[in-house]
Amino acid sequence: MIDKASDGATPGSERAYRSFYWRYMVEPYLYLTPALVLIGGVMMFPLIIGISYSFQSIELLRPFNTGWIGLDNYLDLWSDRKFWLALENTFWWTFLSISFQFTLGLGLAMLLNTHFYGKRLFQTLVFLPWAVPTFLSALTWSWLFNPVIGPLPHWMAGLGILSEPYNILGDPDLALWGPIVANIWFGIPFFAITLLAALQSIPSELYEAAAIDGASPWQSFTKITLPFLAPMIAITVMLRTIWIANFADLIFVMTGGGPANSTQIVSSYIFTTAFRKLDFGYASAIAVALLVLLMMYAVFLLWLRKKLVKV
Amino acid sequence: MMHQSFFTRSFLHIGKYAALSFYLVFALFPLFWLLKIAVTPDQLMFSEGTRLWPSLMTIENFSIVVLQTDFVAYFGNSLIVSLGTALVTTVIAAATGYAFSRFDFGGKRIIVALMLITQMFPLLMIIAPIYKIIASVGLLNSLTSLIIVYTAFNIPFASFLMQSFFDAIPRELEEAAMVDGCTRFAALRKIIFPLTLPGLGATLGFVFTAAWSELLFALMLISKNETMTFPVGLLTFVSKFSVDWGQMMAAGVLALIPSCFFFIFIQRYLVQGLTAGAVKG
Amino acid sequence: MAHLKLNNVVKRYGSVEVLRDINLDIKDGEFVVLVGPSGCGKSTLLRMIAGLEPISGGDFLIDGNRMNDVPPRDRDIAMVFQSYALYPHMDVARNMGFSMEIRNAPTQDRISRIRQAAETLGLSVLTKRLPKALSGGQRQRVAMGRAIVRDPRAFLFDEPLSNLDAALRVEMRLEIAKLHQRLSATMIYVTHDQVEALTLADRIVVLNDGNIQQIGSPLDLYERPANRFVAQFIGSPTMNVVPVESDGNEMVIGKGPAFTLPHLPQGAVVTELGIRPEHFHVVDPDKGQFKAVADVVEHLGSDTNIYADVEGIGLLLVRRHGNIAVRSGETIGLTIQKSHVHAFDANGMALRF
Incomplete structure (x- = not known):
């Protein structure tokens, strides 16, 4: 389309338009098409299909019981105690995981922002848990909690936290702590890395100026470090909240949602419903409910961001 | 006043090293x-x-795992899936990231927003429809289906990552090449490609690590022993022979090796990788 | 060697016009400098000539051939970028020879051209180095070498010296002047630095706000600026512009005596006068047209700058050659050298007389 043309036969405006059209509408899409096709076919299309499933009865174990059933799945969901329990668990799971991950991650980032001997090696080693495949983290921690081969129950009993060395993953009151601890272990590096990057972007002159103005280390932390990190912290925590709320791998491997659904979160409930019960209609209804909740959260986020940016 | 006392300083010093050891x-x-x-x-x-x-x-546990179980086959399957996913994703994401970085085009904002949204929503939501679709095209229990699904899942993240690498290369280099006589594509091949090799490597590493870890979709889509990936195989093994602790853990140690290898490889790019897509847009 | 012509060239981004009706005729072998404040569109114009920005309207011709839709690679134009844009993964020799490599020129030819260019620019010992191992000045030379090797129809320079320190900038400015003398090639040079413009150009094009303000030789622009913008943009220190009260014949500045400018066109109404700092006489307080108080005096050795506070006008900058014995706070007399005065009408256009 664009080539050497010195004849000048075509009017300039049309040529300019064509070359504009090429650069603006055609050429970029040559690069984008494979990605768009895959995302459309493997994510967007199934999402729409999934929404339609939520109005149907699709149980692979009962193949003849298939068809449109209107809002029945949603009515079942409304009166499903397990779903409401899963919602509650999702909240605790997310809140506790992110609080510990963030606090410990910030501590690690601040340590890494100082100088000490062997820092590079230290950094590689403490970030290693991030690279451990999640299924393996889950298995490792469930073994650590196992009184037969793991030391944790014995140590906890020794410290008086447990009356005797037993597996907390089998105790409905404590089981959720198992995956939470594994999640903290797995998630500290993420916060440490992102916060460290943010810390290093604070100009050191600011601290020098504060020191000259007579600020104590604690004052520099609260008056300079935290305000500087605040926007980054807000965005990271908000996005990470979504991610953790939906992170079902650890729970599925460590407890399978049990005992007695005491560790089931919404996304693991979707998975067990689809994978164990093969009830796709109901699983899709839970998924749509989750989607709606997440959208509400996203709207809340956008609103919050607007408020924060204004101030 | 100005000087902290010897005791305060050594107390802080000890506290710091105690914290380091704790982590x-x-x-x-x-x-x-x-x-x-x-x-x-x-x-x-x-x-x-x-x-x-x-x-x-x-080392008996290791030798049993390697010689007497199917773990070597699982390992091979995972390697095929992860490498395949990493390669295909990186190529596609490089093209997408390049378009994001270098072109201003109709619908760009919508496409970027769409990709960010796919990053936010849980993929488990679509596990049932994906199962049905894969089943209807007869790809259940095939490694191909996993590669396709993983590739799609990783494209948004990998595209933003690649975009950040392309953004770091000045546009003027391409323009200079075009003035020097290159077409846009030749400039991409001769100038941009060699400069973005580390970025391609990092993307490859990130996607490999992600694909190597994926469990739930593999569990759903693969039920035949021959095509099980490592996570699926290990989990099946655990639920079948839950007393062979030594062998399970030996298998776990083996599964850790590729991850550690890629981790050391991509360590330099962790910040870029973890913030790609999250802070942008 | 080429003759470049722009006819009513326009650049739009959406509905915003950043360049309006640019008409420019650049003769074979001419050195033209595009100068103007940042954001005036000078770099955009250069990039349109290079083919890196599409032309929204009008025609761009090289040697009579319309080039609007010809991609940069087929225009046979070389460009030196502000950031140099050296390919970081290629050594100096390969950087310089890249354009020939792309065109599959014979290796022997390429090597000899690179060697020749490297010698001219004093880069012979550096040809195996990567750009990151070069100093700023050396990188600049390589960027020029890359252009020279090609022997193009025209050279484009986009603020090539702005990343160099002051001393190096003067040195490289001379090199570019010598290069033009030797190659006598068509060159278009963009800068915001009027000293570069005045020293290098055969002709200067002053741009502001997307419009050409004036085209002329350096001396032309200095002596006969077309409007107030050019008058204040060219010349350092900046020209003093003061409001005048005029009844069509006699004019009064501040509280000074009335005076006339002969040969003004009939009916022209002067609203402002421009006087360059060097066009004042400093005299005894009672003998000048104006009485002024020297507010700040700067002794530069070769020159003396006096910031003179004139009643009813404000601060005027006066520059005299050599060392003038004036202390700050002292009262002095000022006289305007009437033959060097510039007169502007209400639209800021210069009135010729």
Whole structure:
């Protein structure tokens, strides 16, 4: 389309338009098409299909019981105690995981922002848990909690936290702590890395100026470090909240949602419903409910961001 | 006033090193335990259950896992899936990231927003429809289906990552090449491609790590022993023979190796990788 | 060697016009400098000539051939970028020879051209180095070498010296002047630095706000600026512009005596006068047209700058050659050298007389 043309036969405006059209509408899409096709076919299309499933009865174990059933799945969901329990668990799971991950991650980032001997090696080693495949983290921690081969129950009993060395993953009151601890272990590096990057972007002159103005280390932390990190912290925590709320791998491997659904979160409930019960209609209804909740959260986020940016 | 006392300073000093040791122990202890059980001989498993290091070491568990179980095949399957996913994703994401970085085009904002949204919503939501679609095209229990699904899942993240690498290369280099006589594509091939090799490597590493870890979709889509990936195989093994601790952990240690390898490889780019897509837009 | 012509060239981004009706005729072998404040569109114009920005309207011709839709690679134009844009993964020799490599020129030819260019620019010992191992000045030379090797129809320079320190900038400015003398090639040079413009150009094009303000030789622009913008943009220190009260014949500045400018066109109404700092006489307080108080005096050795506070006018900058014995706070007399005065009408256009 664009080539050497010195004849000048075509009017300039049309040529300019064509070359504009090429650069603006055609050429970029040559690069984008494979990605768009895959995302459309493997994510967007199934999402729409999934929404339609939520109005149907699709149980692979009962193949003849298939068809449109209107809002029945949603009515079942409304009166499903397990779903409401899963919602509650999702909240605790997310809140506790992110609080510990963030606090410990910030501590690690601040340590890494100082100088000490062997820092590079230290950094590689403490970030290693991030690279451990999640299924393996889950298995490792469930073994650590196992009184037969793991030391944790014995140590906890020794410290008086447990009356005797037993597996907390089998105790409905404590089981959720198992995956939470594994999640903290797995998630500290993420916060440490992102916060460290943010810390290093604070100009050191600011601290020098504060020191000259007579600020104590604690004052520099609260008056300079935290305000500087605040926007980054807000965005990271908000996005990470979504991610953790939906992170079902650890729970599925460590407890399978049990005992007695005491560790089931919404996304693991979707998975067990689809994978164990093969009830796709109901699983899709839970998924749509989750989607709606997440959208509400996203709207809340956008609103919050607007408020924060204004101030 | 200006000088902290000797005691305050040494107290801070000790506190810092105590904190460093805490993080180090917390990070490494579970992995150390994995390795410890893996090298503990069966007969000592229970008698020395909580000792920090067994009085006798063995590599028998490893040899059983490698020689007598299907783990080598699982390992191979995972390698095929992860490498395949990483390669295809990186090529596609490089093209997408390049378009994001270098072109201003109709619908760009919508496409970027769409990709960001796919990053935010849980993929488990679509596990049922994906199962049905894969089943209807007859790709259940095939590694191909996993590669396709993983590639699609990783494209948004990998595209933003690649975009950040392209953004770091000045546009003027391409323009200089175009003035020097290159077409846009030739400039891409001769100038941009060699400069973005580290970025391509990092993207490859990130996607490999992600694909290597994926469990739930693999569990759903693969049920035949021949095509099981490592996570699926290990989990099946755990639920079948839940007392062969040593062998399970030996298998776990083996699964850790590729991850660690790629981790060391991509460490320099962790910040870029973890913030790609999250902070942009 | 080429003759470049722009006819009513326009650049739009959406509905915003950043360049309006640019008409420019650049003769073979001419050195034209595009100068103007940042954001005036000078770099955009250069990039349109290079083919890196599409032309929204009008025609761009090289040697009579319309080039609007010809991609940069087929225009046979070389460009030196502000950031140099050296390919970081290629050594100096390969950087310089890249355009020939792309065109599959014979290796022998390429090597000899690179060697020749490297010698001219004093880069012979550096040809195996990567750009990151070069100093700023050396990188600049390589960027020029890359252009020279090609022997193009025209050279484009986009603020090539702005990343160099002051001393190096003067040195490289001379090199570019010598290069033009030797190659006598068509060159278009963009800068915001009027000293570069005045020293290098055969002709200067002053741009502001997307419009050409004036085209002329350096001396032309200095002596006969077309409007107030050019008058204040060219010349350092900046020209003093003061409001005048005029009844069509006699004019009064501040509280000074009335005076006339002969040969003004009939009916022209002067609203402002421009006087360059060097066009004042400093005299005894009672003998000048104006009485002024020297507010700040700067002794530069070769020159003396006096910031003179004139009643009813404000601060005027006066520059005299050599060392003038005036202390700050002292009262002095000022006289305007009437033959060097510039007169502007209400639209800021210069009135010729």
